[in-house]
Amino acid sequence: MSRATLTRDTIVDTTIRIIAEQGTEGFTMRSLGQALGTDPTAVYRHFRDKAELLRAVSERLLGTVTVDLPAAAGWRSVTVEVCRRLRTALLNQPQLATALQFGPPLQPTEFAITETLLCQFRLAGLEQGAAALAYHSVIELTVGSAAIDAALHSLSNRERSQQYFRWRSVYATLDPAEYPETVGASAHMYRGTADERFVHALEALLDGIVPSS
Amino acid sequence: MSRATLTRDTIVDTTIRIIAEQGTEGFTMRSLGQALGTDPTAVYRHFRDKAELLRAVSERLLGTVTVDLPAAAGWRSVTVEVCRRLRTALLNQPQLATALQFGPPLQPTEFAITETLLCQFRLAGLEQGAAALAYHSVIELTVGSAAIDAALHSLSNRERSQQYFRWRSVYATLDPAEYPETVGASAHMYRGTADERFVHALEALLDGIVPSS
DNA sequence: ACACTGTCGTCAACACTGTTGACAACGATG
DNA sequence: CATCGTTGTCAACAGTGTTGACGACAGTGT
Numbered sequence: 001m002s003r004a005t006l007t008r009d010t011i012v013d014t015t016i017r018i019i020a021e022q023g024t025e026g027f028t029m030r031s032l033g034q035a036l037g038t039d040p041t042a043v044y045r046h047f048r049d050k051a052e053l054l055r056a057v058s059e060r061l062l063g064t065v066t067v068d069l070p071a072a073a074g075w076r077s078v079t080v081e082v083c084r085r086l087r088t089a090l091l092n093q094p095q096l097a098t099a100l101q102f103g104p105p106l107q108p109t110e111f112a113i114t115e116t117l118l119c120q121f122r123l124a125g126l127e128q129g130a131a132a133l134a135y136h137s138v139i140e141l142t143v144g145s146a147a148i149d150a151a152l153h154s155l156s157n158r159e160r161s162q163q164y165f166r167w168r169s170v171y172a173t174l175d176p177a178e179y180p181e182t183v184g185a186s187a188h189m190y191r192g193t194a195d196e197r198f199v200h201a202l203e204a205l206l207d208g209i210v211p212s213s
Numbered sequence: 214m215s216r217a218t219l220t221r222d223t224i225v226d227t228t229i230r231i232i233a234e235q236g237t238e239g240f241t242m243r244s245l246g247q248a249l250g251t252d253p254t255a256v257y258r259h260f261r262d263k264a265e266l267l268r269a270v271s272e273r274l275l276g277t278v279t280v281d282l283p284a285a286a287g288w289r290s291v292t293v294e295v296c297r298r299l300r301t302a303l304l305n306q307p308q309l310a311t312a313l314q315f316g317p318p319l320q321p322t323e324f325a326i327t328e329t330l331l332c333q334f335r336l337a338g339l340e341q342g343a344a345a346l347a348y349h350s351v352i353e354l355t356v357g358s359a360a361i362d363a364a365l366h367s368l369s370n371r372e373r374s375q376q377y378f379r380w381r382s383v384y385a386t387l388d389p390a391e392y393p394e395t396v397g398a399s400a401h402m403y404r405g406t407a408d409e410r411f412v413h414a415l416e417a418l419l420d421g422i423v424p425s426s
Numbered sequence: 427a428c429a430c431t432g433t434c435g436t437c438a439a440c441a442c443t444g445t446t447g448a449c450a451a452c453g454a455t456g
Numbered sequence: 457c458a459t460c461g462t463t464g465t466c467a468a469c470a471g472t473g474t475t476g477a478c479g480a481c482a483g484t485g486t
Contacts, residue, residue: 006434029473041474042435050473106383111392114384118394131394132401137354137414144357170319171327179324181331181344188345201350201418208421219463242444254445255464263444 006038008046012056019057020092023154054093055107061089062109066116075120076206082116083142083202084195090146091153124210134209141205145198152194164190219251221259225269232270233305236367268320274302275322279329288333289419295329296355296415297408303359304366337423347422354418358411365407377403 014035018027029050033040047053065085069078117138121131152160171186182189191197227248231240242263246253260266278298282291330351334344365373384392384399395402404410 028471030471039436041437044474045434111387111395115392115395118398122394128398129401129404132398132404133410133413134417135398135402136410137417140357140361140411140414141350141354141418142357143360144353144355147356147360148353174324179328181335182324182328185331185341185345185348188342189348191342191345197346197349198353200346201353204347204350204421205354205414205418206421207424208417208419211420241442243442252465254466257445258463 006036006042006046008056011036011043011046011053012060015053015057016060016092024093024150058089058093059107059109061093062086062107062113065089065109066112069116075123076210079117079120079138079206080199080202082113082120083138084199086113087142087146087195087198090143091150121209125212126210130209137205137209138202141201142198145194145201149194219249219255219259221269224249224256224259224266225273228266228270229273229305237363271306272320272322274305275299275320275326278302278322279325282329288336292330292333292351292419293412293415295326295333296351297412299326300355300359300408300411303356304363306359334422338425339423343422350418350422351415354414355411358407358414362407 011032015027015032018031018035022031029043030040032043036042043053047056065082069081071078073081114135117135118131121134122128126134152163155163167190168186171182171189174183174186176183224245228240228245231244231248235244242256243253245256249255256266260269278295282294284291286294327348330348331344334347335341339347365376368376380403381399384395384402387396387399389396
């Protein structure tokens with residue numbers, strides 16, 4: 001068998017696949033090399049280090065956020081859709097949250113997301129300053145929702161439901177004298193899917209940002 | 214010099230100090246041992262592994278969130294104050310994901326935060342289900358804000374301002390034809406402190422959650 | 427056809443991480 | 457005083473990202 005010819009694209013592909021299948025901890029340079037059928041260090045011919053590889057992964061994932069948006073549905077639907085896609089992309093890559101923090105080496109796809117969201121808020125009637133604040137607000141909410149659910153995301157639907165159920169049970173069996181509200185609301189905690197909870201929070205935030213709508 | 218006697222408290226103290234001084238990456242078991250003046254593996258006599266140590270750190274930091282709250286200031290002020298403190302605590306936290314991901318083994322201080330926030334929303338007139346949704350919403354926003362600013366938090370105020378300025382410059386020098394709104398709003402991006410932006414977002418979210426107020 | 431050149435996979439090795447088991451020194455207890 | 461459990465010390469292991477030397481391959485100019 002001749003040596004497999006690597007490409008940046010194929011490396012990014014298998015990286016995403018490994019992270020999707022085995023989670024973020026199961027992805028190492030050596031497991032990547034094994035999945036590629038090459039020596040682990042061969043990747044360094046195409047990426048300077050692991051950070052650059054993960055940046056390429058993030059660019060790939062974030063590239064799907066702003067494509068084929070239903071512009072006719074109105075600014076609010078577009079905003080929710082962009083944030084939902086962004087959250088999904090962040091879920092597959094927990095370290096993306098930390099990747100967003102670096103200033104200067106920003107990625108082109110991040111600019112597209114920023115531009116799209118700012119544009120929607122301007123369409124909603126906000127001034128430039130208010131639109132910038134609104135942008136920061138929805139980004140913070142989206143990142144937080146993704147960060148909280150990043151761990152549970154690798155689980156199957158059934159396991160996730162069980163985890164939610166166990167969580168509710170813990171809340172329900174607390175001391176009612178010390179935590180009355182928690183015990184009382186335990187049946188409502190972590191209800192439904194994480195995506196539903198996120199959309200609910202996002203809708204509330206948008207209500208607060210643009211009161212008229 | 215006789216061997217230093219370690220305690221869970223002193224270990225947690227120096228752990229927090231190291232993370233505060235050298236950041237999250239500068240904290241390793243060996244650097245912790247050096248700071249303690251003992252062999253790095255001595256810590257394992259008091260903590261099962263690094264995860265348990267970090268859990269103790271998180272409990273220490275989160276313990277300050279719900280103490281001495283100005284209950285007379287009204288539910289809204291209390292909610293904002295709790296979330297601000299929680300955000301500050303999370304900023305000092307190494308891996309907030311690993312601390313929040315675990316379901317069953319929750320920490321007592323986390324219960325106190327949950328109870329306090331749920332109580333405020335009940336005071337605001339929300340039903341149990343609505344209060345639970347509101348709790349999830351503000352937690353997601355708080356975690357996200359902390360996650361985004363986690364990296365910049367280790368910088369000094371001056372360096373942080375410079376970073377913000379550089380970030381704005383990047384936005385300002387984009388192609389106006391492709392990113393008109395981003396360029397136009399570049400002067401308003403990352404304005405003020407991160408805490409101010411967070412409070413703004415939180416206020417907007419609370420407006421959306423409890424419209425009457 | 428041949429030699430050259432630059433690309434790229436391979437291998438061994440380094441520094442670093444968290445963690446474990448054997449060992450020994452210490453303080454409290456009988 | 458002897459004993460025992462606690463706890464710091466040391467060496468070592470498995471695993472991580474990364475680097476430099478080596479060599480095989482494809483393409484190119486003459």
